[in-house]
Amino acid sequence: MKILLQITIEDNKRVLIEVVDPSQEGAVVIAVPMKKDQNALTRRERRVVGLLAEGMLVREVAKSLNLSVKTAEAHLSNAHRKLDIHNRAQLVQYAVQHHLIEFEPVPDVVLAD
Numbered sequence: 001m002k003i004l005l006q007i008t009i010e011d012n013k014r015v016l017i018e019v020v021d022p023s024q025e026g027a028v029v030i031a032v033p034m035k036k037d038q039n040a041l042t043r044r045e046r047r048v049v050g051l052l053a054e055g056m057l058v059r060e061v062a063k064s065l066n067l068s069v070k071t072a073e074a075h076l077s078n079a080h081r082k083l084d085i086h087n088r089a090q091l092v093q094y095a096v097q098h099h100l101i102e103f104e105p106v107p108d109v110v111l112a113d
Contacts, residue, residue, distance in 0.1 A: 041079055046100055048075040052088070053095035 041049065044065075051061045062072035085091055095101045 041082060042075075045075045045079045045082075046098075048072055049079050049091060050095055050100035052076065053092040053101050 047065065048061055051064065052058070056064070058072050058076065059069050061067075062069045065072065067075075079091075080086065083090075083094055085094060092101075
């Protein structure tokens with residue numbers, strides 16, 4: 001039997017705690033640092049990231065979600081920190097990979113000679 005717990009420890013670093021067979025005396029406890037994409041974004045952060053990845057400006061996101069611009073910027077900043085991303089291209093890549101936005105590949109275009 002395994003029990004998995006996720007906890008946050010000092011410096012906002014998350015670790016995965018694995019307790020192996022806790023019914024036994026002297027149960028083994030293992031702490032493993034979590035990878036960056038396991039640092040779940042909040043629902044609001046995911047929404048802000050998705051809208052920005054679709055091409056909206058921060059002020060447009062704020063208006064559509066009924067937030068102040070500062071709050072939308074804070075959600076974006078938190079997402080950048082949690083995901084260790086630094087620009088819009090990385091943000092879009094994350095949004096596509098995690099299905100925060102719909103993505104349809106552009107078909108191959110054949111140019112006439």
